[in-house]
Amino acid sequence: MPSHTTAFSKLDKIEDAALVQLVYVSSLTIGSRLNATIFDEVEGHARDYNERQGITGTLCYGNGHFLQCIEGEKAKVSALTQNIFADKRHKNVQVLLLKAIKQRSFSDWRMRLLFLERWLWxxxxxxxxxxxxxxxxxxxxxxTPERTEQFLQTIKTFDSPPHINAAGITYNAMGNMVRHIAAPHQAFLIVQGFLSVLLVVALILLYL
Structure with a gap:
């Protein structure tokens, strides 16, 4: 898997007039996971910027990780990804896929955001x-690039993307308990913490 530095070198070898698809992954920092507005900020900025720059794609989040597919003119993709990779709200940025394409896989400039955690669906x-x-x-x-392409092909077929919308999507039983006090990613942390406490209590009782 190429680093983003290597990816930019590869990007330089693609024709300037080419349409490009770039897919990268990263991990949210601890501070970003505790920021209740992080997804609104990212999605809002992407929606405005992408419409102006002719960028399309999709942004997926799950288990603390981002995967973003960006499609557009080479120069526009290069400028956007340099800004993204410099963003301190995430880390461990790695490029999974980078290639010239004849047509876009995602034609919606809104850069839809998909939450990939079953318990919130x-x-x-x-x-x-x-x-x-x-x-x-x-x-x-x-x-691998092959697995990445399989994933993109899968989410392209969805009639409506899997996501969390507090106003329109029903949380599961555990999510319902915390939806009024935590954002979706914070709810996950709370549930994980609760389960950890139960485990500790169970171990204490076992050895008493």
Missing amino acids: SPATKKQAAQLSPFLPFSPHGW
Whole structure:
């Protein structure tokens, strides 16, 4: 898997007039995971910027990781990714796929945001997204270009993307308990913490 520095060198070898697809993965920093507005900030900025620059693609989040597919003119993709890779809100940035393309896989400039955590999905979403099982739990670091392309082909077929919308998507039982006090990614941390406490209590009782 090329580093983003190597990826920019590869990008230089692509024709200037070419349409380019770049897919990278990264991990949210601890501070970003605790920021309740992080996803609104990212999605809002992407929506405005991408429409002006002719950028399309998709942004996926799950298990603390981002995977973003960016499509557009070579110069526009290069400028955008340099800004993204310099963003301190995420780390461990690695490029999974970079190539010239004849047509876009994602034509929606809104850069839709997909949450890839089953426990937060609505029943309808779970049924639709069954094809995602081979890619979950979401851990895209280390994916080969072939696996990355398989993932992109899978999410292209969704009638409605798997995502969390507090106003329109029903959380599962555990998510319902915390939806009023935490953003989706914070809810995950709270549930994990709760389960850890139960484990500690169980071990204490076992050895008493």
